[in-house]
Amino acid sequence: MTDDSRPAPAAATPVAQRRWSLFATLALTIVVLDQLAKFLVTRALEPGQSVDVVGNVVRIVFGQNTGALFGLFKDNAAMFGVVSLVVVGLIVAYHARSTPSLYLTLTLGCLLGGAIGNMVDRLRLGYVVDFVDAGIGSTRFYTFNVADSAISLAILLLFLAALRPSLVDGQAARPQQPEPASATTDADWGDGLEPDDLPPAGDRPR
Numbered sequence: 001m002t003d004d005s006r007p008a009p010a011a012a013t014p015v016a017q018r019r020w021s022l023f024a025t026l027a028l029t030i031v032v033l034d035q036l037a038k039f040l041v042t043r044a045l046e047p048g049q050s051v052d053v054v055g056n057v058v059r060i061v062f063g064q065n066t067g068a069l070f071g072l073f074k075d076n077a078a079m080f081g082v083v084s085l086v087v088v089g090l091i092v093a094y095h096a097r098s099t100p101s102l103y104l105t106l107t108l109g110c111l112l113g114g115a116i117g118n119m120v121d122r123l124r125l126g127y128v129v130d131f132v133d134a135g136i137g138s139t140r141f142y143t144f145n146v147a148d149s150a151i152s153l154a155i156l157l158l159f160l161a162a163l164r165p166s167l168v169d170g171q172a173a174r175p176q177q178p179e180p181a182s183a184t185t186d187a188d189w190g191d192g193l194e195p196d197d198l199p200p201a202g203d204r205p206r
Contacts (some may be wrong), residue, residue: 015100022102023095023109030113034146035120038129050133063130063143084119088112101168103161111154117147 041062045051050061091112098104121128130143144152161167 019100019102019105023105023112026106026109027113027116030110030146030150031117031120034113034117034150037131037146038121041131042129057134057136059133060131061133061143063133065128065130065143066126084115084122087115088119091115099168103157103168107154107157107161110150110157114147114150114154117145117150 041060045060045062047062047064050059052059091108095105095108095112098108118128128145128147130145130148132145133143134141
């Protein structure tokens with residue numbers, strides 16, 4: 001015998017739908033921009049070849065990163081590809097369980113898009129395509145890409161949120177306040193009497 005007294009699961013509210021739409025749209029946009037930029041670089045350059053953009057300060061170079069973010073832990077692309085799958089699942093799960101917040105949605109959307117962008121490279125190519133090379137002379141920063149930039153931005157936003165929790169401004173919906181009582185109540189008219197039931201003003205006892 002089944003128990004039909006259990007309430008049906010509540011449908012997603014418009015606010016939750018907009019939150020998930022923004023989360024997914026931001027992540028997808030980052031993935032598309034990241035993959036498009038990598039496609040253009042790999043079509044135009046050979047591995048290791050570079051082109052100056054702002055003198056020697058900013059260059060576009062076709063780099064093949066077999067490690068993690070910014071070239072760390074090289075020659076572990078396959079392992080990081082599997083790790084990326086787990087990370088993507090954790091980001092989605094955390095967004096589902098987190099306090100509704102525009103700040104967190106944007107932050108986690110950037111993090112998800114960056115994680116997927118690099119994961120696609122690792123699983124498809126066995127390495128991540130990095131192409132932005134910045135520095136002065138022989139002093140260079142790690143070569144990075146659009147996905148790395150999104151991940152770095154998300155980490156910065158999470159760090160700021162840890163320092164200033166007020167940035168995460170999403171809160172549970174406040175209970176609706178009851179409507180104020182009418183200015184004229186039954187108590188003003190007596191025990192349930194309507195205004196028309198009262199005697200004329202001249203006949204009322206003083």
